[in-house]
Amino acid sequence: MTLRQLRCLVAVSETLHFGRAAERCHVPQPALSSQIQTLEDALGVILVERTRHRVLMTPLGEELAARARAILRDVADFQAVAQRSARVFNGVLRLGLLPTLGPYLLPHVLPAIRERFGDLKLYLREEPAGRLRADLERGDIDAMLVSIDDGADRQALPLFREPLWATLPLGHRLVTAETLTASDLAGEELLLLEEGHCLRDQALAFCRIAGAREQASFRATSLDSLRQMVATGLGLTLLPALYVAAEGLDDPQIAVRPFDHPPTRLIGLVWRDGGAHGPELRDLATLLRSNLPDVVKAAR
Template sequence: MKPTLRQLEYLVAIADSGRFSDAAKAMNVSQPSLSAQVADAEAHLGVSVFERGRAGAMVTPMGDQIIRRARYILRQVADMKAMAEHGADALYGRIRMGVIPTIGPYLLPSVTRQLHARFPDLRLGIRDEPTDRLAEQLDDGRLDTVISTREDHPGMQGSVLFEERLWVAMAPDDPLAASNAPVTLSELKGSPFLTLGLGHRLTWQVRQLAVRADAYISSDYEGTSLDAIRNMAALGAGVAILPELYIKTEARRDRSVALRPIGDASARREISLIWRETSPLAENLPALAQMLGTAAGAILAKA
């Protein structure tokens, strides 16, 4: 006898929560029933998926491989059900979309009304996550599609939404604030760059830019959001490197910072809507990408 799909769901729920009790609540079953089903699955597999202890349930090395395959199997079953239920018009029902935090809050509010008008039966579940976590969750099926940078999702399909420049924000009394023209890399030489913590593609790009400009990443502060590093720049802590979509929707309203685009070809990034090649939504997600790209283009076209 093989493990059932329900048993695979239990295994994944325990791996996600780290505790049998929390997994039982999430799956809406009693803990003894869940424990019995997991024990049955382990007996059929011939391995221990979890190491039980007072601190909770830890996934064993072999269990880690089983959990990965369980996620894949459950993802394939969910994709099959979606294809059967939605047919040709797959932008229907709940779609789980991940978004990098440097894009989501500045793009999605401008397009939600149009999305609802065109796809009234679509229910988007949005999750903001750093780039590395989006890649993991798209790969294992916890997300259906993501708005991210294409290079961080090898092997996936996608559609380009837009390209944006990077800008600098600094205190009004900073010498760089004396001009509104695009700032050159030579002007940024020796400047302390403010950026986000690890796990964000933007952070990696800012580090590469610092090398090219002979600048450096400030070791005194790593921002948790674009607002945070903008505010630190306003206080004179350094030069914040910010994406253009954020500049056009948020930063320009802040009189406490001066803003300049970076006049270098490397100071740009391309944003795409990305999905698994095997997804049943693959034929329909380009329509979503087209609407997102149009909304982003309207924002970026603002003077």
């Protein structure tokens, strides 16, 4: 049994497709099939059911694929510990970010990161939270900046709270107000992001508090899409303060209003349990908190 065989097994279990699994493992499809067959022969069991039209994991195959993921995570951490040197993060940090956060936070913190960590090679990956968590578990990234719960454990450090602002079409009844309350949105329909974005879940939670509901005819793929739909008069939405500040939002077709008690999302730095870079990531969290723009409030 080899690590390559375990990687192939995990790839097949996650894609249920030999071609895509081979691409992920950077091997030809026949080579991947051979690795799976060799592993099955060595174990004396069937892990994958193959038909002309689809690939299915056997129950044992699913269980062993889950164990293989854990083994590969441990191996990645083992290698990271063994290779640690005087260079921070071994010279490379793979950081995941939410697409609703990264482009609007990074301009504020990247200069400080470059100054503090010198020639650190920073690789950034933007994906929704669910995909980032899977990337972290697989060892594809070292840490991620995502929304976290208030009761974050020792692998998640709170960084800041970001307010959400109401964004309204220009002719909306609430445009004349300087600030809004949650009850002002009672009965309103809000435009939201599509499934998979944690910002959608936070907006839905606020809708329940405010007595509002989702505008069911449209789901956006990005914050820009939400803004554009508001400008057309389709409805109102909630936008994060960093996005509002970064974009300026001088569109004559929309108005942005704060809440007197704004809904917020808590952003934190999260890393893998047992990962090799805990002390360095804590230093990074401190650095990030010290270089935040005024529109967000550092968490303590």
